[in-house]
Amino acid sequence: MxxxxxxxxxxxxxxxxxxxxxxxxxxxxxxxxxxxxxxxxxxxxxxxxxxxxxxxxxxxxxxxxxxxxxxxxxxxxxxxxxxxxxxxxxxxxxxxxxxxxxRLDPWPDAVAGLQRLRRRYLITTLSNGNVSLLTNMAKRAGLPWDCVISAEMFRRYKPDREVYLGCAELLDVRPDELMLVAAHPSELRAARAAGLRTAYVTRPLERGPRRPPHPVEEGEFDIMATDFLDLADKLGA
Amino acid sequence: MxxxxxxxxxxxxxxxxxxxxxxxxxxxxxxxxxxxxxxxxxxxxxxxxxxxxxxxxxxxxxxxxxxxxxxxxxxxxxxxxxxxxxxxxxxxxxxxxxxxxxRLDPWPDAVAGLQRLRRRYLITTLSNGNVSLLTNMAKRAGLPWDCVISAEMFRRYKPDREVYLGCAELLDVRPDELMLVAAHPSELRAARAAGLRTAYVTRPLERGPRRPPHPVEEGEFDIMATDFLDLADKLGA
The missing domain is CATH 1.10.150.240 (Putative phosphatase; domain 2)
Incomplete structure (x- = not known):
């Protein structure tokens, strides 16, 4: 990257x-x-x-x-x-x-990875889930967000670019100072088109054992990580 | 109350x-x-x-x-x-x-009080400060918010009622299920007029040693607390 x-x-x-x-x-x-x-x-x-x-x-x-x-x-x-x-x-x-x-549970590496990443970076949600959903989930699951940003705040859903740019604006960073982390290539492509950096994290079981993730091209995103601990390694956190 | x-x-x-x-x-x-x-x-x-x-x-x-x-x-x-x-x-x-x-520091009781309150309640900012300001402040000072809600999300400033009602809507609670905590009577009055519950916390030194807080009438707010630890006591947290 x-x-x-x-x-x-x-x-x-x-x-x-x-x-x-x-x-x-x-x-x-x-x-x-x-x-x-x-x-x-x-x-x-x-x-x-x-x-x-x-x-x-x-x-x-x-x-x-x-x-x-x-x-x-x-x-x-x-x-x-x-x-x-x-x-x-x-x-x-x-x-x-x-x-x-x-009431969903995090992937096994998620909380530990976020705790490491949080020491070095500002970390936020950027989800289509509404604020109360994301906040209740974080409270129950112990997700250590610095803040909770939702598509609800912009009344637009991802992959509309207004959501990615609105997040950067709320955080007062340039789009290229913000990195979207996602397990979904199509969303990362939309974020990249809006000027954000991108980190792809593989979640091979997201859609169940018989439906593998959508394909990704080598070098398509700034970072490719196997989980949040690997992402923390790659981001020096 | x-x-x-x-x-x-x-x-x-x-x-x-x-x-x-x-x-x-x-x-x-x-x-x-x-x-x-x-x-x-x-x-x-x-x-x-x-x-x-x-x-x-x-x-x-x-x-x-x-x-x-x-x-x-x-x-x-x-x-x-x-x-x-x-x-x-x-x-x-x-x-x-x-x-x-x-980069402001919390009052001495604030972090410990918020940690207690957070165990029992969802706690959020509701400030006119912008999201990046509130998020940077919380990260530096260790304020354990469940989420960061700002007037910036509504593009209206307190005491406009849209800010109080917008906060309740984002949290998916009725206005009377949301309690505003503030050291400023005028703001608490605006929140009460919008249907929120109110907790007044005295911060006698906010405006310096020679400018006492604005007067408050007995029983005017649901809770009167001397600091966040007293507020936690009074809210059973």
């Missing part, structure tokens, strides 16, 4: 910092047991997640007014529960299940 | 969490020594601070476009340096001195 180190690191969260799939499957299974309902909960989790990008895209295209991720997640969940014939579920139970996204 | 405890605590910062006056005087004195300039630096600090509310009011009235506090502080500082005949100061020196507001 270029010799100039970044001043701040902004982290994508779902999949990059936390293992959404294991957490969502576990909560869906618990919900299933409570309702004595046997379903393919891993498939339900994958469908829930798969509905997320198209829902955000509807907001991005202006087909939906600004809607935060908690509410998008809930819209998808309600349809999913209907699709698997679970109709007599209370609003409170749906709310609780929907907040499973607030 | 009413029996229902708040779910989240939002803290005013300048004067409530950090001792702006001692910190600014110390940095101005250091600046004066570096420039071999003898001035009444305590008076300069007080004038700098006194220029802050009128500058924000110009933004609030729409006479100035949105301008963050770092930039308002700098506008006031440049005028002040001219007024005390310090004209040959570089832009970099002015920038550094201006960021003295990022």
């Amino acid at each position: 270029s010799e100039l180190l970044p001043r701040a690191l902004a982290f994508d969260v779902f999949g990059t910092v936390v293992d959404w799939r294991s957490g969502i499957i576990a909560e869906l299974r618990e919900f299933g047991r409570a309702h004595n309902a046997h379903r393919d909960w891993a498939a339900v989790a994958d469908t829930w997640r798969a509905g997320y990008a198209p829902a955000m895209d509807r907001v991005r295209r202006g087909e939906l007014p600004w809607t935060k991720v908690d509410d998008l997640h809930r819209m998808i969940l309600v349809e999913l529960l209907e699709a698997v014939d679970l109709l007599s579920v209370s609003e409170e139970e749906i709310d609780h299940l929907n907040r499973a996204w607030h | 009413s029996e229902l405890l708040p779910r989240a605590l939002a803290f005013d910062v300048f004067g409530t969490v950090v001792d702006w006056r001692s910190g600014i005087i110390a940095e101005l004195r250091e600046f004066g020594r570096a420039h071999n300039a003898h001035r009444d630096w305590a008076a300069v600090a007080d004038t700098w601070r006194a220029g802050y509310a009128p500058a924000m009011d110009r933004v609030r009235r729409g006479e100035l476009p949105w301008t963050k506090v770092d930039d308002l502080h700098r506008m006031i500082l440049v005028e002040l340096l001219e007024a005390v005949d310090l004209l040959s100061v570089s832009e970099e020196e002015i920038d550094h001195l201006n960021r003295a507001w990022h």
Whole structure:
């Protein structure tokens, strides 16, 4: 990577910092047991997640007014529960299940890596997740963010460039002083196009054992790391 | 106070969490020594601070476009340096001195009190200071915020009610589930008018030894505390 180190690191969260799939499957299974309902909960989790990008895209295209991720997640969940014939579920139970996204666990290296990185860099979230989701998650999981920055603050969703540039502006750094850390090549490409530096972290299990990560070209990003400890090594933290 | 405890605590910062006056005087004195300039630096600090509310009011009235506090502080500082005949100061020196507001120390009870409160409540800043200022300050001083919320996110300054209500919305709590903690009665009154709960904390030295705090009526706020440890006691944290 270029010799100039970044001043701040902004982290994508779902999949990059936390293992959404294991957490969502576990909560869906618990919900299933409570309702004595046997379903393919891993498939339900994958469908829930798969509905997320198209829902955000509807907001991005202006087909939906600004809607935060908690509410998008809930819209998808309600349809999913209907699709698997679970109709007599209370609003409170749906709310609780929907907040499973607030209760996700970090990947095993994440907290230790962030603690090291934080000593040298300002570290923030830069997630499409809403502020309360990210804050509740960080509090529960012990994620040591210096601040919590969300797409909600800009009322735009990544990969819109306004989110990357808005983050740099809030942190009072130039775009090229800010590095986006993510496990998703498409998002890193959008951040790079907005002028940010980029660090790709592999999360081979994000989408489950049978769906490998999207391919990345050698040298495409400033840093390629196997996890947050390797990222800390490579950033001298 | 009413029996229902708040779910989240939002803290005013300048004067409530950090001792702006001692910190600014110390940095101005250091600046004066570096420039071999003898001035009444305590008076300069007080004038700098006194220029802050009128500058924000110009933004609030729409006479100035949105301008963050770092930039308002700098506008006031440049005028002040001219007024005390310090004209040959570089832009970099002015920038550094201006960021003295990022380097303020907390009151002695603040970090320990916040650590206790954080175990039971979600705690956030709710300051007119911009995000980078609040984040740099927290990182340096070890303020354990769960998240950093700033008026900058709403492009409105306190005491505009949009700031108090916007904070509740970002945290996904009702206004009456959010408690503003501040050493300034006028701000607490504005928060109460917006539907928030209120905790007054006395900071008798905020404006220096000869300028006592503004008067408060008995029972005017939900909680009256002598410092953050007393506040933690009163909130069961």
